[in-house]
Amino acid sequence: MKEIMKYQVNTLKKLGFIDNNFISVDATPVKANTKLNNLKCFASNKFSKKNHPKSDKDCKLGVHTANNSMKIKINDNSNNKLSKKYEFYWGYKNHVICDAISGLPIDEYTSTADINEISTLTKFLSSTNSWFSLNGSYVIADKGYDSKSNHNFIKNNLKGLAFIAINKRGKKTPKLTSTGNIICQGGLAMHKDGRQYFDSYIKQKFCCPFKKSKDDSLCPCKHEKYFNGRKNRGCVRYISKGTDYRASINHESKFFKTIYSLRTESERYNSRWKKLNNERAYVKNINSVSNLNTVGHICLLTTAIAAIKSGNSDKTRSLSGLKRTA
Structure with missing residues (x-):
């Protein structure tokens, strides 16, 4: 048949x-x-x-x-x-x-x-x-x-x-500005802070805009990571973007x-x-x-x-x- x-x-x-x-x-x-x-x-x-x-x-x-x-x-x-x-x-x-x-x-x-x-x-x-x-x-x-x-x-x-x-497979897309920067929980645009290159994707790092500030009152949401006691304070976020054929499709x-x-x-x-x-x-x-x-x-x-x-x-x-x- x-x-x-x-x-x-x-x-x-x-x-x-x-x-x-x-x-x-x-x-x-x-x-x-x-x-x-x-x-x-x-x-x-x-x-x-x-x-x-x-x-x-x-x-x-x-x-x-x-x-x-x-x-x-x-x-x-x-x-x-x-x-x-x-x-x-x-x-x-x-x-x-x-x-x-x-x-x-x-x-x-x-x-x-x-x-x-x-x-x-x-x-x-x-x-x-x-x-x-x-x-x-x-x-x-x-x-x-x-x-x-x-x-x-x-x-x-x-x-x-x-x-x-x-298929996003349950991945949550963070809120972005018109320029592609992540918006943190406090509503601030995070700054780009370098990239990591892998075989099939690029990992973009974002950091807190006040990561080197000594002023404890600048974080709008008083996030716990802003008071981590380190030299670079605040949140760190990443966005991965593929470099293969699948990722190139609009x-x-x-x-x-x-x-x-x-x-x-x-x-x-x-x-x-x-x-x-x-x-x-x-x-x-x-x-x-x-x-x-x-x-x-x-x-x-x-x-x-x-x-x-x-x-x-x-x-x-x-x-x-x-x-x-x-």
Whole structure:
């Protein structure tokens, strides 16, 4: 079935409806056929690794973020805080490379739900590149794929450009002045105080503007570090800036945002694929789940080929629309 899908993709490539100019990578969850994924199952330990489903020995515990930017408020006894909206599930993931213009799949594979997307991107792109050239491609992906190694692989191995959303990974960005100086807790602009150069980043040091002052009243917030009894008093802060390809990308530029907006084609394709009832597995091992997932992609590619060859190229992404033309 993998070979059938490759044949279909190459057929669409010859017809001029799939190319490698803009490709989008994404993964969608596939829930295993187990009662532990049922919302009506009230077992307290249903998402514990020690309580593995007996009905499917291959599935793994995964987490699905409902939206990359969606946040919900969680109330506890101490304070109110914001947290990402997510859910745990037992199952698998289907990873898909799409043509971001036509919205059609190029390649796919199924993994268990515990596999992290960030660690599999280079292998996935290499495997696809062995039979469908990705050289010079603009590779688009969400922040789940953001890493230096992924960026460097796209730039150096594929000779392409990466359009991957930045993942701040919980790092807090300090308040800065218009000139890039850190603003301290007392509201003062800290002074630059030298740099440290490393292999892949530069570390900029900032110091208190009154570090050599002998006046104890100058610090607006009376910070404890201002009274450290040393020759150089006050706070010291650092900002690290990378020097690699990933750090050189301007994520706020119009060019980046325009290309990155094409990633919505992956979301649209995943939505069409889920309508084939592939979001929930009805078989109970990874080989069977992988086969059913591949069959789903074959069905959607078949629809596209049938639409093109019947003279209805505007219906390549709509099975119901193609049926109405018959």
